[in-house]
Amino acid sequence: MHPRDLQRLPTADLAPLPAAAVIAIDGPAGSGKSTTARHLAHRFGLLYIDTGAMYRALTLAALRAGTDLQSDPILTALLKDARLELVPGKTETAVRWNGQDVSDAIRTSEVEAAVSLVSSHAGVRTEMVRRQQEFGRRGGVVMEGRDIGSVVFPLATAKIFLSASLEARVGRRLRQFKQRGKEMAADRIREDLQARDELDSGREVSPLTVSPDAVVIDSSDMNLQEQNDACARACRFNPTLNRSLDRDLERARVRLPWHYRLAFTVMETLGRFYGLRQVGNEGCAVPRGCIVAVNHISLWDPPLVGGTLHQYRVNSLAKAELFRPAPMGSFFRWLDAIPIRRRGFDQEAFQVATNFLHAGNNLLIFPEGTRRPVGTPGPVRSGLGILVQNSLAPMQPVFIRGSHGRQPMGSTLSPLEVSYGPVVWWHGVAELQRSLEPREVSRRIATLCEAVFVELQAQSFARIPQTEFEKKLGENQIEQVERRTREVFGRS
Structure with a gap:
């Protein structure tokens, strides 16, 4: 959905979402899912759950332990034995692995490069989906990832597929690294994003895909405010929430x-x-x-x-x-x-x-x-x-x-x-x-x-x-x- 089509979306603040609403946001790496998900959680008074951080935490633990990233059974066992917690804060959700806060450590380029491989394993995804469903079944959550609308919560109240061109995503990643005080070459980011796109879309288990019932928003030419507003309006783009029966x-x-x-x-x-x-x-x-x-x-x-x-x-x-x-x-x-x-x-x-x-x-x-x-x-x-x-x-x-x-x-x-x-x-x-x-x-x-x-x-x-x-x-x-x-x- 391009900016010229946004008039099709309802005004977001016509009425609040149900208290048990589940908002599912999917999309490729660098499309701005996490930023927009946090905004929607604050805007609608819901809990933000970063499912990507869950896979990153496992990836970090595997890298630190020297685990074979190709081995599904070993990674699945590592995950099942771990205590993985998402602790909501005022602005961010803290990620804890066996009681240790790893919120910053999971955002490194090393983890970024390896997380798609770790998340492609069937056993890992099955266990992660089970945990994500436990987090979200009580409702009142905004959850973002690669397969939230298609696999984790097929009955989500609102589904959004947030996309952007490769160059737009490269620019956003560059700005993120600069905000953290880190330098990264644009070519390196472009190669990493292309590799992740291929892995995420080509894996056999829960590949990145547009759910047939998702509102698709292309944010390539939007600034952050426009992107957030479009997604907030898309959360109301469900006739069931507005119809008079x-x-x-x-x-x-x-x-x-x-x-x-x-x-x-x-x-x-x-x-x-x-x-x-x-x-x-x-x-x-x-x-x-x-x-x-x-x-x-x-x-x-x-x-x-x-x-x-x-x-x-x-x-x-x-x-x-x-x-x-x-x-x-x-x-x-x-x-x-x-x-x-x-x-x-x-x-x-x-x-x-x-x-x-x-x-x-x-x-x-x-x-x-x-x-x-x-x-x-x-x-x-x-x-x-x-x-x-x-x-x-x-x-x-x-x-x-x-x-x-x-x-x-x-x-x-x-x-x-x-x-x-x-x-x-x-x-x-x-x-x-x-x-x-x-x-x-x-x-x-x-x-x-x-x-x-x-x-x-x-x-x-x-x-x-x-x-x-x-x-x-x-x-x-x-x-x-x-x-x-x-x-x-x-x-x-």
């Missing part, structure tokens, strides 16, 4: 066809009987023209979600096999279902679905394409990415737990819960489409959806721990589900 559900249902009203009544009655918990929707309607993306574990999933969607009506994509024989096809069409072939690309079905979304109708889909083992969401198929690129419709993620059979739904062995996550708005898709092939854009959309499902499941398990029954059922289902997936989609 129709909370009068009974009045809304009068407009529904009679079979919708009957279905709502039946599912509400069953929900009360089975102890259904609804989390995250609080009686609010989702936006119109929205993709309702739901994980899939049971044939009960469609009516369960339909019963909790306080909407005028919702269409759904359903496998074509359900529409045979003809009487069944008529029944499912009466329920506003759209048949889709799961093998190959069903262009006609996707065009019909896109038209429904453009007309303001909501569309319920199961992006995994088939039922998954309990406790194992994903992988998400390419169909979601195709729909998003064709329609740019926002996505309402929904996670279902406990709808499987063998035991009564809602029992102590298997709690019944439908969780609504924050609506995902695809701010970054247009930016991705300018530089990537459609297939790669679809893959990134699918990856984000998978991360969202995993996070919603983790939040559900935090509310009610996963039961032994659920664990064993999921393990028993894995082979069966893998076989069904191969039959439906082939080995690819």
Whole structure:
């Protein structure tokens, strides 16, 4: 987003952010993430967490110990045995490694040159992500890094990808070194930044990437004040924070066809009987023209979600096999279902679905394409990415737990819960489409959806721990589900 486009952003101070807000800022080295993150934390009264400092602290410890920086197991063990603390101060966050303040020591050129290699290891990143999520799950934080919006907090309240040209970043690094009383050649800084860009973008685990729902801001031609203001305004660039919702559900249902009203009544009655918990929707309607993306574990999933969607009506994509024989096809069409072939690309079905979304109708889909083992969401198929690129419709993620059979739904062995996550708005898709092939854009959309499902499941398990029954059922289902997936989609 260039300065000429900033009028699209709302005024930042129209209203405060929620107290539990999580602001995720990603971007390459030298783009000004840390400076802007500190400013936003102060501006919105949130806690600033410098995730880059966490990797730098590990890198410093490894350099001091003479550890092999190529060894993931050794570095991961070093991290797990350490007490890594981030202590917020008035202007800076102090970094402590085993009780020692290393806030200044981690900012040297030696650490700068080695940190990308250390952070590229899968074991290191897994442990760091776990710690970062512990810091941020309580909310009220601004967190910056390379994969905050895409991996660490896929459900962040606001996501910003802050970029700048290489020359602009070189100039900023030069000024930073001069402020610290250090001299550094511009050519050396340029080489270091280029090397870090290649390592960060090319690593296999959590590479630096634009999250499809991030607001992309190019600050190359901005001064610091303009950059901070643009990012503050981007934090409000979330229609969910500003929309006025129709909370009068009974009045809304009068407009529904009679079979919708009957279905709502039946599912509400069953929900009360089975102890259904609804989390995250609080009686609010989702936006119109929205993709309702739901994980899939049971044939009960469609009516369960339909019963909790306080909407005028919702269409759904359903496998074509359900529409045979003809009487069944008529029944499912009466329920506003759209048949889709799961093998190959069903262009006609996707065009019909896109038209429904453009007309303001909501569309319920199961992006995994088939039922998954309990406790194992994903992988998400390419169909979601195709729909998003064709329609740019926002996505309402929904996670279902406990709808499987063998035991009564809602029992102590298997709690019944439908969780609504924050609506995902695809701010970054247009930016991705300018530089990537459609297939790669679809893959990134699918990856984000998978991360969202995993996070919603983790939040559900935090509310009610996963039961032994659920664990064993999921393990028993894995082979069966893998076989069904191969039959439906082939080995690819």
